[in-house]
Amino acid sequence: MSRTSQEQQGFIHSRFHGFAVLFRLADIAIVQVSMQVALWFSGKDLGSNEMLVAILATLGFMFFAESMALYRSWRSTRLAELLLTNWLSWVLASMFLLICAYFMPNKVVIDRQTMLIWGVLGIVMFGLFRLVCRHLIFSLRRRGFNTQTAAILGITESGMALARNLEENPQLGIRLIGFFDDRAPERIEMEEDHGPALLGCVDQAIKLARSNAVDILYIAMPMRAEERITEILMLCADSTAAVHIIPDFFVYNLLHARWHEVGDIQSLSVYDSPLDGLASWVKRVEDIVLSCVILALVSIPMLLISMVIKLTSAGPVLFKQHRYGLDGRKIMVWKFRTMSTMENGGKVVQVTKNDPRVTWFGGFLRRTSLDELPQFFNVLQGQMSVVGPRPHAVAHNEQYRSLISGYMLRHHMKPGITGWAQINGWRGETDTLEKMEKRLEFDLAYIRNWSVWFDIKIVFKTVFQGFTGSNAY
Template identity: 75%
Template sequence: MSDSINSGRNHQSAVHPQSHGFALLFRLADICIVHLGFQLALKLAGAQIAAHEMLVTIMGIAGYLFFAESLALYRSWRSTRFKELITTNIAAWLLTIVWLMVCASVVPERVPLTESILVYWLFVGAAMLVLLRLFSRQAIFSLRRRGFNVQTAAILGITRSGIALAKNLEENPQLGIRLVGFFDDRAPERIEVEDEQGKALLGNVDYAIKLAKSGALDVLYIAMPMRAEKRINEILIDCSDSTAAIHILPDFFIYNLLHARWHEVGEIQTLSVYDFPLDGLSSWLKRVEDIALSCAILTLVSIPMLLISIGIKLTSPGPVLFKQYRYGLDGRKIMVWKFRTMNTMENGTKVVQATKDDPRVTRFGALLRKTSLDELPQFFNVLQGQMSVVGPRPHAVAHNEEYRSLINGYMLRHYMKPGITGWAQVNGWRGETDTLEKMEKRLEFDLAYIRNWSVWLDLRIVFKTIRQGFTGANAY
C-alpha cells in the first residue's frame, strides 16, 4: 500500500507543494502589472512625466512588493478563502498608493504625480491585480483537479470532526489535497462513527507516521477527541521526526508549539503545529539579509580564500574543496562546500565525526578547522539559496539518520535553512558531539532560534561569531 501512496504522490507532485515557483511567478507578474498600470494611468490622465517615469515606476514596484511581503501575500493560499486573498491584495495596493502620495507631497519635483494619475493608477492597478489572482487561481484549481500540485494527506482518527474534514476535502478538489484515507488505532468494530465518504481504514496511526517519515504523506490531520490527549502528545513527538505538515482539528489544548498558524479547509478550521516559521516579509528579509552579508563577506575574504586554496594544494594531495551531502530546508539533501581539511573524503552512510588529534586531519586543515575558515566556501551555498548565513548547522546525512531516531524533535531543526553559524554555536555548542546530551543541547538552542527568529537576532549572532574569533573549545 505504501508503494501505491508513494507512486501517487510522485505523479501528483510535479510541482512540489513546498516549492516557491508560484510565488516567484506572482511577484514577476505583479511587477509587470504595476508598471503597465502606471503607463495606462498616464495615458488616461493625458499626462507626461518622461524624465521621472523610471524613478516613479521603481518606487511603485518597491512599495507594492514591500507591503505585499509584509501582508504575506505570496504565501500559500491553498486552504484560504478567495475573499481574504483579494482583501489582502487590495490592502497592499492601497498602502502602495498612500506611499506614492506621501512621496509626491514630500519631493514633488522627483515624483510629479497628480491626483488624476494616482486615481487612475489606483483603479487600473487594483483591477489588474484582482483579475490576475482570479484567473491564476482558477488555472491552479484546474491543474489540481487534474492531479498536479497536489499534497497527499491522511486523517488520524475516524471521528465526526475527521469525517467532516474528509467531506470538505472531497468537495473542494481545487485545494489540491488528496486524502488517501483514515488511520485509527481502534479495531473496525470499535469505531462508532460511520465514514459516509467511504474512505478506507488503511491501518493504525503508527503506520501513518511511518509513511510520513518516509515522505509518502505530505500532511497529517489529527482528528482525535480531547480525552485522547496523551495519545495525541505521543503522535506529536513521533511526528517531530518528519518534515510532514501536521494539522490538528482544534478541540483540545496543545503543548510545545514550534510555530502555530490557523488554516481553513472548506468550512473546517485546523491548527498547524509543525509548520514553516518564515513566511511573507520574514522570508524576504531573511533572503535579502543572506545575499547582502554573503556578498560583503566574500568580497572581504576573497584574497584569504585564494591563499587558503594555495595552502591546501601545497600541504597535502587532493582537491581544494570537500563536498558533502547534508540535510537542508524541509529535510532535502543539499551539497555543502568546505575547504578540504582531511586526507579522507567521507560522504557515505557512515561518517565519523572529527575528534581531538584526529589522524585524518592534515596539519594545515587543523588550523582551518580550529578557526572555522574551512567553512568559508559555504557562503556560495548561501548565494545559491541552499543555506543561510545564520541558522542551525547542517549535519552529515549519516549523523542526521542516527540522531533523528535518538532525539525527539530532532528533524524540527530542518524547518529553517541551515546556517554557517548559529545560536547554538555562539553559545558554546559547536564542534564534536561525542555524547547524546551535547546534541540535545544543540537542538535546544536551534529550536529556540527558530521560535524567536528576527533580523536583529541574526545580526547579534553574526557579531558574536566575529567577536569570539570563530574558535571554540570543541572545534578540531
C-alpha cells in the same frame, strides 16, 4: 502510489518557491504596465520623473505585500481574503506615493488624473490576475496536479467532518488517502457512504509520513487523549509532514480560533471576535461609509416619519432602550416610537400579532423595518454596525442566556441594524425557544464567516428582500 501519480502531485507543488517568484514578478509587471496605460490615457510620456514614481510604487507595493504575506500559500483560504490582501497592498502603496510626493514635491511629481487612472487600473488588473491564476490552479488540482496527500488520525465526528469537507472541495488539492486509528475495527463507527477507509493503526501513518508518502497528518482525536497526541507529535517531529490538530471541541460553536502569545506561552482562543487589528478598522470604515450614504438618502423620509408620529400619537418621536452591545456592554439603542408604552426595565414583553400597544402607524413602521432607521446614528457613534446580530432588550438577554447554551457568544460582535438571521427569515417575535435557537445559529454562523463581501451580500439582500417578514409586527 504510482510513479505517475507522484509526478503529478509534485508538478507545481515541488516548484512552489519558483511560482512564488513568478507571482512577485507578475505583480511588478502589473504595477509597471498599469502605469504605462495610465500615462497613455493621460496623454503623457514616460520620463525620468515617471520612472522614479514607478520605482517607488513597485518598492512600496512589494514591501506591503511581503508584510501581509501575499505570497504565502492560499490553498485553503477564501478568495475574498486573497483579493482584499492584494488590493490593500496596492492602496497602501498608493498612499506611500502620495506621502513621498508631499514631502518631496520637487522630486516626486504625480499628476492627479494619472494617479486616479493608475490606481483603478491596478485594482482591476490585480483582481483579474488573481482570479485567472486561482481558476487555473484549481483546475489543475481537480485533474490531480499540484496536490498533497493527507491522512486523518482518529475516526471521530470531527475527523469525518474534515473528510467530507476535503472530498467536497477538490480544488484545495488535498487528497485524503484514508483514516488511521489504534482501536479495533469492531469498536469504530464509520459512516457507510464515507469513502476513505480505515487503513491501519496510527504508527503506520507515521511511517508513511517519515517515508514522504503522506504530506499532511490531521490529528482528530478527543482532547482526553492528551498523552497519545503528545506521543504522536514527538514521533512526527522525525518527518517533514505538516501536522494539524483538530480537537473534538471544534465540532461545536467556535467563533474565531487562533493562536495568541502571552509572553513565552501560546494560547488557543476558542471564543473570540474575528474583528482584530486591521479587520476592526475595515469594519468601522464600512459602517461609517454605509451609514452616511444611507442617512443622506433617507433624511427626508425620516423627517416625514417623525412628523407623522408626533401628529398621530402622544409621546416622543424616538424610543430609547438599553440593549447589550459589543462584549455585553450596555448601549442605548434608538428607534422610532411605534407603541403607546416605552418598556425599558427588568421586564420587557415582546410584541405579538395584533398587539394593542402598537399604534396604527407604528405597525406600518415595524412591518417595513422603518422604525430602525435612527439606529444609523448609533452606527456613527460606534455603538452598532450596519450588519451584525440584532440587539435584544436586556431583559430578553438575561432570559435567554440561561436557557440557550452559547447565547452570549453573539455579543462578540457589535449588534447590527440587519443581519444574516434576519434576511433568512428569523426576525420579529420569538414566541418559542426553537426560534431563538435558530436565530442564534445564524448569528454565530455570521460571526464565524465574517468578511466585507459577506456584509455587502447581506445589505443587498436586505434591500431586496429583508425589509418585511411574516414575523414582523
